[in-house]
Amino acid sequence: MVKFLVINARPTTARAISRSLPDVISRAFIGRMIADPGFLHKLLLEQVATIGFALTWEIKNRKERIKQEWDLALLNVLTASACNAIVMWTLAPCRSYGNTFRFDLQNTLQKLPNNIFEKSYR
Template sequence: MFLEELFDRKFVDAVLNEWQKTMMDLPAGFRQAYEMGLISSAQMVKFLATNARPTTTRFISRALPDGISRAFIGRIKQEWDLALINVLTVTACNAIVVWSLAPSRSYGNTFKFDLQNTLQKLPNNVFEKSYPLREFDLQKRFHSFFYKAAELCMVGLSAGAVQGSLSNFLANKKEGR
């Protein structure tokens, strides 16, 4: 159902009365916008529907961190799968980045190829401290920076490709309905 955007104060007050709310029940910023006449009746309905009764949308908006909940709020249920893909991609990328930059100790495995042996001797990140079995000089730290940059670029490229493919698949599936 489409609600017309009416900025007339009596319509906004009627919405508040219908929800059995007063101006004092509104958060400070929203109340100030209401007093200035910047809130329409449709915006008030949307705000009250999200914040005045227990719904799935309200549960998600309260349970998740702000950045993640914003991916869901304001979207209709038909778009939640796309938002979920975005959130899962961000979560996976964050986990991979944290995991790949976490300090770790290597005690000298021997590999078949020289490149593998060289990469294993690099610090895990630029700021990793030297320890008795590994000395990290400026050159190794410099190479580590570019190796990690390439590694993280590949993570981003891979995650973006998977996310884009899934989003296109779901969008095409919805158009075919």
């Protein structure tokens, strides 16, 4: 709870991002930030590296054709960036919080770890 309040108490970039997203995505983002406070920085660094290397690869392989095929090169860079963001999002550790469920099976499923590196509850 303390980590949640630290994220939402002060005006930070993470708070601005979480408040601008839809509720479901915002909860997932906050859960990832609680589990790993450096998640946003890691995601940004990974995206910068992906875009940089993808652009370098496109320029190196297309050479003088890059001006004629800029749309295809841009599409390849954006696809690589989106795939990398999805992989980072799904593999990031996440602390879930939210509603408790009425039925025992729902509570049991909710208590399972979201990530292989996360400890399960008792």
